[in-house]
Amino acid sequence: MQIKKIDTTKIEDDTKFFRPMNFEDxxxxxxxxxxxxxxxxxxxxxxSFLGHILFSGESGYGKTTLxxxxxxxxxxxxxxxxxxxxxxxxxxxxxxxxxxxxxxxFIDEIHRLRPNLEEVLYIAMEDFMIDMVLPEWxxxxxxxxxxxxxxxxxxxxxxxxxxxxxxxxxFHFVDYEETEKMxxxxxxxxxxxxxxxxxxxxxxxxxxxxxxxxxxxFCFKLRDYLIxxxxxxxxxxxxxxIREEFREWAKLxxxxxxxxxxxxxxxxxxxxxxxxxxxxxxxxxGMNEAAVEDDIEPLLLKLGKIEKSSRWRTLIK
Numbered sequence: 363m364q365i366k367k368i369d370t371t372k373i374e375d376d377t378k379f380f381r382p383m384n385f386e387d388x389x390x391x392x393x394x395x396x397x398x399x400x401x402x403x404x405x406x407x408x409x410s411f412l413g414h415i416l417f418s419g420e421s422g423y424g425k426t427t428l429x430x431x432x433x434x435x436x437x438x439x440x441x442x443x444x445x446x447x448x449x450x451x452x453x454x455x456x457x458x459x460x461x462x463x464x465x466x467x468f469i470d471e472i473h474r475l476r477p478n479l480e481e482v483l484y485i486a487m488e489d490f491m492i493d494m495v496l497p498e499w500x501x502x503x504x505x506x507x508x509x510x511x512x513x514x515x516x517x518x519x520x521x522x523x524x525x526x527x528x529x530x531x532x533f534h535f536v537d538y539e540e541t542e543k544m545x546x547x548x549x550x551x552x553x554x555x556x557x558x559x560x561x562x563x564x565x566x567x568x569x570x571x572x573x574x575x576x577x578x579x580f581c582f583k584l585r586d587y588l589i590x591x592x593x594x595x596x597x598x599x600x601x602x603x604i605r606e607e608f609r610e611w612a613k614l615x616x617x618x619x620x621x622x623x624x625x626x627x628x629x630x631x632x633x634x635x636x637x638x639x640x641x642x643x644x645x646x647x648g649m650n651e652a653a654v655e656d657d658i659e660p661l662l663l664k665l666g667k668i669e670k671s672s673r674w675r676t677l678i679k
Contacts, residue, residue: 382427382431383431383434384431385399385431388428389542389546390539390542390546391424391428394535397531398415398531402432402436405464406436412510415529415531415532415533416472416514416526416533417512417513417515418514418516418533420573421516422573422574422575422576423573423574423575426468426470429466432512433466439465440465440468441465441466443457443469445471445472446474448475448479449476451481451482454479458506459504461506461509462507464507464509464510465507466510466512467509467511469512471514472514473515473517473518473521480522483528486506487528488528490507491503492506511529513529518534539572542572543567543572544563547570548563550580550581554598555585555598556584557598557599557600558601559601562605566580566605583612584600584608587608587611619665623662623667625646626643627667629643630668630676630677635679638675639674639675640654640655643675659675
């Protein structure tokens with residue numbers, strides 16, 4: 363198989379300096395990186411494609427970024443799509459046909475692919491073929507260039523077993539350790555040109571969850587606050603006094619809880635800690651139940667604030 367290597371330094375990417383560009387800059391997930399590096403080295407020595415990869419874990423942990431790093435290390439193109447954006451087999455076939463030898467196809471939220479689209483992927487992943495139905499000639503199998511599929515999902519349990527079985531590598535992203543979390547905070551503070559004292563990073567860490575995307579969002583808002591405060595972007599400086607002012611202004615609670623999380627806790631406290639029906643909580647918050655489960659409760663569960671059943675929620679005292 364002849365893989366056409368590309369000059370990855372010339373790829374136009376709005377996030378070029380925002381996202382980590384290599385394994386060394388990507389903080390955490392050391393076991394995943396170790397195995398991926400070995401797989402990439404093997405693919406390079408064999409001058410062939412890398413085995414298909416499945417990433418699972420919470421949103422914002424860097425699955426897309428790591429897929430881009432894989433493609434960059436292989437010196438190939440990457441095509442990024444989302445599972446819900448493809449609705450017809452013809453669209454999937456068109457995407458697969460557009461891949462050059464060795465390319466990486468990244469499908470985010472792959473569990474949202476429809477069953478008929480999964481069937482197209484089965485053959486493409488295993489045999490590098492696609493089935494075409496022609497009115498006069500019946501079924502015809504058309505060969506594809508060999509590629510690497512990287513799938514990402516936040517709901518591994520929703521992925522069909524036949525599709526999961528076709529991935530060579532299966533990785534679950536684990537939570538970041540405190541030292542890793544602090545390195546990520548430092549990276550984004552520097553990215554937004556915010557000067558800071560070394561000891562303040564640990565204090566910031568107490569006000570935010572260990573999710574890289576949320577850390578970036580925190581630093582983005584912090585940058586805007588500092589510019590607003592001093593009416594200029596140069597020489598932004600974060601000290602302990604400013605950090606406390608920002609913490610109060612942003613209504614942040616230790617662990618990264620927001621005022622919505624606090625309101626959720628207050629609803630349970632009003633009845634002695636519960637149990638309270640999820641529907642009641644969602645009505646009080648003015649949110650639908652799915653939003654409460656997906657956006658509010660994960661952090662409360664991670665911090666050990668609540669217990670949940672299929673219908674009821676209880677405060678942990």
